[in-house]
Amino acid sequence: MVLNLDKDFTPYGLENNIGYNFFTFSGGEQHIKIISELENVPEVTITHRIQSFNDVGTLLLATNALKNMGIKKLHVVLPYFPAARQDRLMVSGEPLSIKVYADIINSQKYESITIFDPHSEVTPALLNNCKVIDNHKFIEQVTQQLSGDLILISPDGGALKKIYKVAAYLQNYEVVECSKSRNVKTGQLTGFKVYANDLQGRDCLIVDDICDGGGTFLGLAKELKAKNAGNLYLAVSHGIFSKGFGELEKHFTKIFTTDSFKTIENKNCIQIKINI
Known part of the structure; x- marks a missing residue:
């Protein structure tokens, strides 16, 4: 029971x-x-x-x-x-x-x-x-709702191992790596980098485990657009969204998360239920 x-x-x-x-x-x-x-x-x-x-x-x-x-x-x-x-x-x-x-x-x-x-x-x-x-089934459900010509974006070094495992599971998607710098005393984020010269207008899906305030994804969104990204999407396993969706909605066409942390009601956020 x-x-x-x-x-x-x-x-x-x-x-x-x-x-x-x-x-x-x-x-x-x-x-x-x-x-x-x-x-x-x-x-x-x-x-x-x-x-x-x-x-x-x-x-x-x-x-x-x-x-x-x-x-x-x-x-x-x-x-x-x-x-x-x-x-x-x-x-x-x-x-x-x-x-x-x-x-x-x-x-x-x-x-x-x-x-x-x-x-x-x-x-x-x-x-x-x-x-x-793992997040494989979750990301699979997300990609099924997006275009086939999609690039998976790793937001930082901490996400690399997991995103390559996801890509191996899905077998259809290229991965582009990104990085950032964080001041451990203040938490301030700087130095966002996208390790691709030209994304050729292709849609991009950032995959990560947690979205709290969203600073990482806002900083990356600007750099991805500077590298000629198409539509931007965000998929996070645990959606805290402590600062709401206002700023994120300016950059991301859709946001995907699960119900692992809380129940969300937002027209631009698609919540996928965890089923065990």
């Missing part, structure tokens, strides 16, 4: 769902009560979209409630793993945030932890019993 802690995120569909009530006490404490009968249920899968420590708290409460009901085997699906970008110590005085989250999740001793398109190899390395869903 499946317990969907975010009722708008149902990667297994709506069958065999576990019912529950969730509320917050006046003192601020979260509380959950499982209302489905779970006798003779050997294992349960919990799904959740985590955006904050509060969401982790909800997961821990649900885990404890199910264990108290006698469930022996628990699996968890966390498509967007929090703090995945904080996977190395760059500046003195900062935490290795991803390890903090991983240690909390590992302490629950889940039978499996399923994540989607992790930011780097650090996340699955830190998680016990980790199962990774």
